[in-house]
Amino acid sequence: MGFFNFLIxxxxxxxxxxxxxxxxxxxxxxxxxANFGQVGFFxxxxxxxxxxxxxxxxxxxxxxxxxxxxxxxxGYIIAIPTADLREDYWAIVTLASAEIVRxxxxxxxxxxxxxxxxxxxxxxxxxPQPFKSHFSAQAYPFFYFAIVLVCLLAAYLIIxxxxxxxxxxxxxxxxxGEDRLxxxxxxxxxxxxxxxxxxxxxxxxxxxCLWAHYYGFISPNQFLPLExxxxxxxxxxGGKGNNRGSVFGAVIIIIFYHSTRYLKDYIPIEEVTxxxxxxxxxxxxxxxxxLFMKEGIIKxxxxxxxxxxxxxxxxxxxxx
Amino acid sequence: MLRVIDLYKSFGGIQALAGVSFDxxxxxxxxxxxxxxxxxxxxxxxxxxxxxxxxxxIYFQGKRIENLEPFQIARLGIGRTFQIAEAPEKMTVMENxxxxxxxxxxxxxxxxxxxxxxxxxxxxxxxxxxxxxxKLVQLYDLRNEYAGNLSGGQRKLLSLARILLFDPxxxxxxxxxxxxxxxxxxxxxxxxxxxRDERGKTILLxxxxxxxxxxxxxxxxxxxxxxxxxxxxxxxxxxxxKVLEAYLSGSSKKQLFHEDTGS
Numbered sequence: 001m002g003f004f005n006f007l008i009x010x011x012x013x014x015x016x017x018x019x020x021x022x023x024x025x026x027x028x029x030x031x032x033x034a035n036f037g038q039v040g041f042f043x044x045x046x047x048x049x050x051x052x053x054x055x056x057x058x059x060x061x062x063x064x065x066x067x068x069x070x071x072x073x074x075g076y077i078i079a080i081p082t083a084d085l086r087e088d089y090w091a092i093v094t095l096a097s098a099e100i101v102r103x104x105x106x107x108x109x110x111x112x113x114x115x116x117x118x119x120x121x122x123x124x125x126x127x128p129q130p131f132k133s134h135f136s137a138q139a140y141p142f143f144y145f146a147i148v149l150v151c152l153l154a155a156y157l158i159i160x161x162x163x164x165x166x167x168x169x170x171x172x173x174x175x176x177g178e179d180r181l182x183x184x185x186x187x188x189x190x191x192x193x194x195x196x197x198x199x200x201x202x203x204x205x206x207x208x209c210l211w212a213h214y215y216g217f218i219s220p221n222q223f224l225p226l227e228x229x230x231x232x233x234x235x236x237x238g239g240k241g242n243n244r245g246s247v248f249g250a251v252i253i254i255i256f257y258h259s260t261r262y263l264k265d266y267i268p269i270e271e272v273t274x275x276x277x278x279x280x281x282x283x284x285x286x287x288x289x290x291l292f293m294k295e296g297i298i299k300x301x302x303x304x305x306x307x308x309x310x311x312x313x314x315x316x317x318x319x320x
Numbered sequence: 321m322l323r324v325i326d327l328y329k330s331f332g333g334i335q336a337l338a339g340v341s342f343d344x345x346x347x348x349x350x351x352x353x354x355x356x357x358x359x360x361x362x363x364x365x366x367x368x369x370x371x372x373x374x375x376x377x378i379y380f381q382g383k384r385i386e387n388l389e390p391f392q393i394a395r396l397g398i399g400r401t402f403q404i405a406e407a408p409e410k411m412t413v414m415e416n417x418x419x420x421x422x423x424x425x426x427x428x429x430x431x432x433x434x435x436x437x438x439x440x441x442x443x444x445x446x447x448x449x450x451x452x453x454x455k456l457v458q459l460y461d462l463r464n465e466y467a468g469n470l471s472g473g474q475r476k477l478l479s480l481a482r483i484l485l486f487d488p489x490x491x492x493x494x495x496x497x498x499x500x501x502x503x504x505x506x507x508x509x510x511x512x513x514x515x516r517d518e519r520g521k522t523i524l525l526x527x528x529x530x531x532x533x534x535x536x537x538x539x540x541x542x543x544x545x546x547x548x549x550x551x552x553x554x555x556x557x558x559x560x561x562k563v564l565e566a567y568l569s570g571s572s573k574k575q576l577f578h579e580d581t582g583s
Contacts, residue, residue, distance in 0.1 A: 158433075166426030166439065169411075169419050176408035180370060184402075185486055186394035186422045195429060241410075304464050305414045305447075 008141040010258060012214060015148035016207050018250040019155045021234035022243060023203035026159050028232075029240035029300075030168060031196045032175030034091040037078075038231045040098030041071040041201045043223035045208025047105050050127050050218060055117035060130035060213065067209040068202045074101070075201020076194050083190040095225060106220040123219025127212050148210055152247070155203050160243045162199070171196060172241075226279075230257065233282050237289045239296025248298055256281050321346040321522050322367070322398075322490055327376035329359075329366055329546075336362040338546040339376075344490070349516055349523045351533045351554070354543035355567055360526040361403055363543070364492050368400045369393040380490065395422060399488030403495050403526070405475035409468030413459055416467050416478060417450045418443065420485035449485060456511060457481045458504065473499040480508070484515070491515070493525040497532055505529070509536050534558070542566070 020038060027033040048070045049063035058066075078097045082090060109120030117124055135143050162168055170192055173182045182189050212218050230253060238249020260274040260281070267274070289296065322344040329337040336359045344350045352360050365371040367378055369390035378386040385393050394400075408416060425431045426439035454460040457477040462470065467478060476499055483491055496512070497505045513536055515521045527533050533540060534554040542550040542557060544566040550557055557563055 162429065162432055165432040166418070166424045166443075167429060167432050169415055170427060172411050172415070173408045173419055176410060180390075180402065181406040181408065182419075183370070183390035184368065184394055184400050185420055185482070186391050187427070188389075188391050199429070300410065302412060302464070302466070303415060305412075 005141065006258075006261075008145055010254060012141070012145050012148050013258075014251050014254045015145070015152045016210050016214070017231065017234060017254055018152050018247040019203050019207040019210070020231045021238065021246040021250045022152075022155050022159050023200045023207070024231050025235050025238075025240060025243060025246040026163065026171075026203075027196055027200040029235055029242070029246070030163050030175060031171040031193065032087065032177070033193060033196060033200075034087045035094045035197075035200065036091040036225070036228055036232075037094035037096070037098030038204055039223050039225060039227040040094070040101040041075060041204025042208040042211065042227065043098070043101050043105065043220075044071045044074055045205030046212035046218045046223070047208075048205065049209040050124055050212050051112065051117060053213075054124065054127050055112035060128070063213075064206065064209050067205040069205075071205025071208065072198045072202035075197035075199075075204070079194045079197035083193040095228075098223075098225065098228065102220050102223050121220065123217060123222075125217040127216045127218065129213055129216060144214060148214075151206060151210060155206065156243060156247065159199075159203070163243065167192075175241075230282070233286055235296075236286060237296060239293075239298040239300065241300035242296070242298045245296050245298035245300075249296070252285075252297070253282060256285060321381060322524070323377075323379040324363075324367065325377040325379075327363070327366060327378070328374040329362055329371060330374060335546050337366065337373075337376075340543065340546065340548050342541050342548060342551065344522060344524050345539070346522055347516060347520060348538045349512065349525070349536050351537035351540040352524060352526045352543065353528070353530075353533060353540060353557075353567075357545075358543040358566075359546040360543055361494060362546075364400060364494055364526060367393075368398060368492060394486075394488070397489035398492065399483045399486045399490070400492035401476075401479040401483055401494050401496065403498075405472065405479045407467035407470065407475045407478055410466055412464050412466055413454070413470070413478060414450070414463045417453070417481060417485055418446060420482040421446050422486055446485070450481075453481045453484050456484075456507075471499075473501060473504075476500055477504070477508075480511075488521075490522045490524065493523065493527075495526055495528065497527065497529050505532065512536055 020042060023041070024035060024038050027035045045067035048067040052058045052066045053060055053063040078094065082093045085093065105119060106121055109118065111118050116126065129140070129144070130147070131143065132140060163171070170182060170187050174189055174192060179189050234249035234253045235246055236249070237252055238247070239245030257278055260278045264271045264274055325341050327337050327340045340359065340363060352363065354360050362371065366373050366386070369385070369388055369392070373386050376386065377384060380396060380398060383396065385396065411419070425435055425442055431439065451460070454463055457480060459474065459477055459481065462474070467475065470478060476496060480493070480496055497508055500508065509532055512523060516523060537554055540552065540554050540557045541548060542563050549566055550560045550563045552560070
């Protein structure tokens, strides 16, 4: 039973991180925006939904949309002064912005909702789990997994539709370092960057919201920059510029990340040591993938246009 | 159509443009020539908004444009190609071309989700145009190839194809025939002329190939060290002493225009 519960836990984590990785893939994989602050959106989403549902007693669905809206807005705002920066500077700015979010929730220890919500370093517990009373303790994780799966599917479909549209085509041209070209074609490159950060931020916030309601407890030290690194590993290993790859990358990395928990039965190494070794395992995985599959496990798809010469007839597997 | 008045631009100590003024007439093909480093490309970059001018004014169809962003200038109807042809590496030739048409419905997130049928219809129309343009520039068979795998000359052709799809009123071509094979240059010249004759486009081009200049240009503007030293028909320019002096620094006029004999 313990192992089975663990599998459901893994599946939920894969779903939540799958959303985070899809969101980063939209920003980095398709648009070339090196967002090193993905955990900032995650953190913001987790805290916003906690404040909405726990402190103000609003329903889960409001917390979900609220955290998406605020995290999306945050993405838009941090992109305004930085949209013209080069990739390396982007990385610095976004890394810092995620730390700002974490520091904010670490230091703002307001008491809201008659003491149910108390911010600060010790974290917030007792975050309500949606529709918990309708299910038995054994059945609830399955229900929660269903919620996560629906969210993941929605994120996948929305992001996939965007990246395959003319909108996505402009993003790709921005990624290729061809600001000049996109501008010469009348595309508002800065506007596209802002929108991409907003959409990516929204889904980052969604992942944070799902995470908070699953754990029931959040604290600032769960949102360290390391989390961003893990999401990056997912995008790179899975294959940047490919949405399926991002989800697949999340699955692989989550397996690697948690595998050490059961390896202790097979390898004569202490559990504590093994836990520290998991980052090494992910590092080795990245190196191997980079050496043998430069573009990740699932490569970016090349749209194929098959057109018959001398006719207007156009068919084939291609995006809009 | 385009009026440039007293344009100045310097990079550090180098005065790239030192008071350049000229007009481009509607429906004309105007050539911008000059030795390397004379300010031709800088002039293009200032007109299209990629470099901020130091001083001077630029009017396009009566509207001042020198303080606008590049994408705003493009939207007004000035399209350009680049000297070193830009081509998004990991986008296929088709994707490159589908990117070009301006003001596409599907570039708005809202429309992507709520106006799918219109986007589809628009794309079908673009694809029809793309097929004929691809054949014109002989890239049809390479349509599913990544632009990063094309040769320099093919990238030039791709950027020309892109500009045709972008469909601006004024087209700025930065060395459209550099690196393109000689037989194709003839086709390109015909294509550029037809753009003007059949579709009423105005064209301003930087070009080093004198055969191209004298065959298709109505007017030639000659820059040297950031100053306009001459302006006139190709024939007038050929006989201008100042031009020959700046351009050839010693070699004969015949050498410069030796390919012109057939025209």
